[in-house]
Amino acid sequence: MSAEKPNFAFPDRFLWGCATAAYQIEGSPLADGAGPSIWQRFTHTPGMTANGDTGDVACDHYRRWHGDIALMKQLGLNAYRFSVSWSRVFPEGRGRVNPKGLDFYSRLVDGLLEAGIEPTATLFHWDLPAALDDRGGWLNPDIADWFGDYAATMYRALDGRVKMWSTLNEPWVVTDGGYLHGALAPGHRNRFEAPIASHHLMRSHGRAVQAYRAEGRHRIGLVVNIEPKYPASDSAEDLAATQRADAYMNRQYLDPAFFGTYPDELREIFGEAWPEWPDEDMALIRQPIDFVGLNWYTRNVTRHDDRAWPLKAGPVRQKSATYTETGWEVFPQGLTDTLVWIKERYGNPPIYITENGSAFFDPPVAENGVIHDPLRVDYLRKHLKAAHAALAAGVDLRGYFAWSLLDNLEWSLGYSKRFGIIHVDFETQTRTLKDSAKLYAKIIASNGRELG
């Protein structure tokens, strides 16, 4: 008797999407009255990005969005996650609205709806208006009000058509990359600044959720990147290091959002640089949210390492594992583990996988109109199966957004790393569906059954 084929059907009304971010794809960053963002500045500072790459053109999506929606339709997506560039809408970050900037997103949303694709908007995916950075950026407590005003403007303009909003994309990356290690804009490396930036990011999140309750009628959530930490051994030192790494990266944002507290380990990690915050701040941060957006890429096997500043915790490379071009281990089980962990720790909230994907080498130009990307195909299949396993374990998973729709500017790594399921020839802007995109289309058309 042959074994029964496993059934990978996903729930009805599951969202099948792709995700992108404004600065990574749009190009034309200063068009139609937009103000510069910190990423505009950072990429134009010599030595900050691979090959000096900038987002000046990127995927030229600002002008080609119509064609890009046609590609989404071809894939059969029923949802699309994009981010709004704050400095297109408020060139100085606050005060005066730029109607042309707002109009770009309004037309994009109309185009998506016409194509039968649900638009989901992220308010902040790292491109802070440069004018606000000049006032201290995420270090200035006033930013919560600036962000709240910007958010309210977006809700008023689009909430009738956009039914799913995210406040911040990955506050951990903003503070770790932007304020602690300096590899990302605004490029600071300061143990005292990082906890302050984190806190004001989270206050801003809280303020934007509050504004949503006043102006919006649908759903709002927070997008975090979670990288589960597994101890390299059961020594007390490795176990403690794993706890620190987990607190720093995984609990630092969800704990205050759900419980109104920061994990204790942060005090140990930051020492005298860890401030005490007033109760009213914690109350502001702890606003009920409608969902958790999970960006998931890899896991980390962790050991104690005195040289790893400031965590004293470092990664252990796994000998027989596959690693992506960004050096991340392929470990699909970790996605299931993370989804179950969120369910158990935070009271079974609705979850969307708002990003998941992999950078593997693809040629710069498609030959004969095809791009074979077997490693990405394998990654996609395995991670969707891992997501399905979480559903079977009772996780309230509502959607999956592949990162990314298009090859794009991978921040300081420039165009050297390709995450798209659609290939972009950056010389000609030709788009080519990779094998992973063709597989994703089949999975979507069968609502997951194709995975079996």
Ligand code: BGC
């Ligand atoms: C970010 C994306 C980024 C991706 C791959 C996530 O951290 O949200 O903007 O391109 O990971 O590094």
